[in-house]
Amino acid sequence: MTATAEQxxxxxxxxxxxxARYLRxxxxxxxxxxxxLLWEIAVRMGLSNxxxxxxxxxxxxxFSELASTGELQQHAFATLWRVxxxxxxGVLAGTILGAIAGYSALTYRLLDPTLQGLxxxxxxxxxxxxxxxxxxxxxxxxxxxxxxxxxxVYLGVMGAVISVDRKIVEVGRVFRLSGFAMVRRILLPAVxxxxxxxxxxxxxxxxxxxxxxxxxxxxTGLGFLLIDGQQLGKPAQIVAAIVAFAILGKAxxxxxxxxxxxxxRWEDVVARR
Amino acid sequence: xxxxxxxxxxxxxxxRALDGISLEVAPGEILVVIGGSGCGKSTMLRAISxxxxxxxxxxxxxxxxxxAPHEKIGIIFQEPRLLPWLRVADNVGFGLEDRPKAERQxxxxxxxxxxxxxxxxxxxxxxxxGGQAQRVAIVRxxxxxxxxxxxxxxxxxxxxxxxxxxxxxxxxxxxxLEPTLVMVTHDVEEAIVLADRIMVMRPHPGRVYDExxxxxxxxxxxxxxxxxxxxxRVLAALDRSLDRAAVTIDGETKAAHGGxxxx
Numbered sequence: 001m002t003a004t005a006e007q008x009x010x011x012x013x014x015x016x017x018x019x020a021r022y023l024r025x026x027x028x029x030x031x032x033x034x035x036x037l038l039w040e041i042a043v044r045m046g047l048s049n050x051x052x053x054x055x056x057x058x059x060x061x062x063f064s065e066l067a068s069t070g071e072l073q074q075h076a077f078a079t080l081w082r083v084x085x086x087x088x089x090g091v092l093a094g095t096i097l098g099a100i101a102g103y104s105a106l107t108y109r110l111l112d113p114t115l116q117g118l119x120x121x122x123x124x125x126x127x128x129x130x131x132x133x134x135x136x137x138x139x140x141x142x143x144x145x146x147x148x149x150x151x152x153v154y155l156g157v158m159g160a161v162i163s164v165d166r167k168i169v170e171v172g173r174v175f176r177l178s179g180f181a182m183v184r185r186i187l188l189p190a191v192x193x194x195x196x197x198x199x200x201x202x203x204x205x206x207x208x209x210x211x212x213x214x215x216x217x218x219x220t221g222l223g224f225l226l227i228d229g230q231q232l233g234k235p236a237q238i239v240a241a242i243v244a245f246a247i248l249g250k251a252x253x254x255x256x257x258x259x260x261x262x263x264x265r266w267e268d269v270v271a272r273r
Numbered sequence: 274x275x276x277x278x279x280x281x282x283x284x285x286x287x288x289r290a291l292d293g294i295s296l297e298v299a300p301g302e303i304l305v306v307i308g309g310s311g312c313g314k315s316t317m318l319r320a321i322s323x324x325x326x327x328x329x330x331x332x333x334x335x336x337x338x339x340x341a342p343h344e345k346i347g348i349i350f351q352e353p354r355l356l357p358w359l360r361v362a363d364n365v366g367f368g369l370e371d372r373p374k375a376e377r378q379x380x381x382x383x384x385x386x387x388x389x390x391x392x393x394x395x396x397x398x399x400x401x402x403g404g405q406a407q408r409v410a411i412v413r414x415x416x417x418x419x420x421x422x423x424x425x426x427x428x429x430x431x432x433x434x435x436x437x438x439x440x441x442x443x444x445x446x447x448x449x450l451e452p453t454l455v456m457v458t459h460d461v462e463e464a465i466v467l468a469d470r471i472m473v474m475r476p477h478p479g480r481v482y483d484e485x486x487x488x489x490x491x492x493x494x495x496x497x498x499x500x501x502x503x504x505x506r507v508l509a510a511l512d513r514s515l516d517r518a519a520v521t522i523d524g525e526t527k528a529a530h531g532g533x534x535x536x
Binding site: 170171173176266 | 359
């Protein structure tokens with residue numbers, strides 16, 4: 001296992017700043033890897049039978065077994081597909097309505113109470129209705145995810161547009177920017193940090209809601225894998241699905257951060273380090 | 274020629290901030306407006322800039338009535354108001370977007386050299402000190418070559434040394450193209466260092482109280498007797514402007530202000 005090497009590398013005092021830059025992210029691996037190792041050792045030594053909490057080696061073999069049959073990829077892809085489309089729809093609706101609500105006091109008063117009222121409804125409550133309206137297949141699932149993504153994005157965009165510094169907007173006016181130029185050169189960059197944050201929050205909720213959607217009746221997806229593992233008494237499969245969720249969730253969040261980073265380089269990096 | 278023709282401003286809540294200001298500023302003249310708080314200095318400046326429109330009268334620049342921000346009028350605020358997402362060079366070139374790239378870069382470079390910030394061109398605004406940021410704001414307003422530059426207490430947030438330094442920078446830059454400067458301040462010495470003419474305003478509502486010519490030779494020596502003489506005149510005018518206000522709207526203004534408390 002590479003874990004020990006990782007661990008050793010992370011524990012070594014970094015001699016140069018360059019190596020420290022690559023080692024610092026590895027520090028985050030220290031805790032989970034150490035815990036996994038401890039559990040593996042405990043099971044190997046017979047301290048626990050590891051039946052309900054399978055050791056890493058069993059999870060890994062389940063994981064690779066599922067991957068070799070193509071089952072894992074199929075389920076992961078189904079889930080990604082749903083999250084992806086739900087995210088896109090939710091972000092589009094949230095961005096547009098958020099921008100409209102933030103645009104003026106009038107549009108805010110018109111839109112916001114309704115949307116806040118809808119936000120107060122636990123989103124799972126929509127499921128029966130969505131199933132009646134959109135059927136039991138993909139559409140109802142994607143729409144449920146879109147609803148989950150919508151609210152954080154809407155709130156983020158609306159709040160960001162409202163709180164754009166009027167003094168900065170005035171600079172735009174002094175240079176006679178109007179309409180599209182004002183949006184492109186002043187408003188968009190000004191709301192970008194809050195927008196990226198709301199996208200990440202929305203994506204997080206998207207991953208939550210895909211699970212809810214898949215629990216409520218699906219024959220594919222990582223959520224199905226979870227339910228299947230529970231019904232057939234295969235805890236390793238459940239943990240494997242959970243690990244897959246963690247990897248996909250983290251990776252998708254990282255992609256957003258990566259895509260946004262050139263737009264946010266001006267932000268105070270000290271605060272994020 | 275910048276002309277204010279009986280400019281007045283009454284805010285929607287009924288507050289009369291400005292009352293019939295008439296004023297002519299010659300091209301290249303440096304006019305400094307000074308007065309206690311609430312005398313409409315900033316309101317007047319915003320009316321000239323076109324950011325706000327006056328409720329009475331009009332502002333005319335070379336025959337054009339100003340109702341919205343105009344390309345020949347630049348303004349510098351109390352805060353630098355740099356765009357945090359643009360590097361210093363891009364902030365300076367913000368008003369030159371419509372020019373060819375080569376020209377834009379050349380003008381930005383010259384401007385930054387003039388204020389000694391060449392090495393800061395690729396830096397983010399948050400990495401600048403207060404004085405540096407305000408210098409960037411000054412050149413940002415000047416690179417589009419405005420005929421009129423308005424300054425709304427631009428140095429009031431800076432320490433005394435930085436302030437004197439920036440006053441020199443401003444005069445230096447002004448000498449290049451000699452735009453008309455209209456500057457609002459509450460610093461009497463700053464007014465006398467910079468001004469060709471000092472306009473004293475009185476509050477409630479804002480009106481012109483007195484105009485003092487300030488034709489000392491440049492560069493001006495703050496320690497000279499002539500400087501001190503003008504300073505006394507300005508301070509005396511400021512005191513009187515407030516005393517009279519206390520008489521005209523008795524009841525509203527508290528007891529007469531002390532000599533040094535005019536701001």
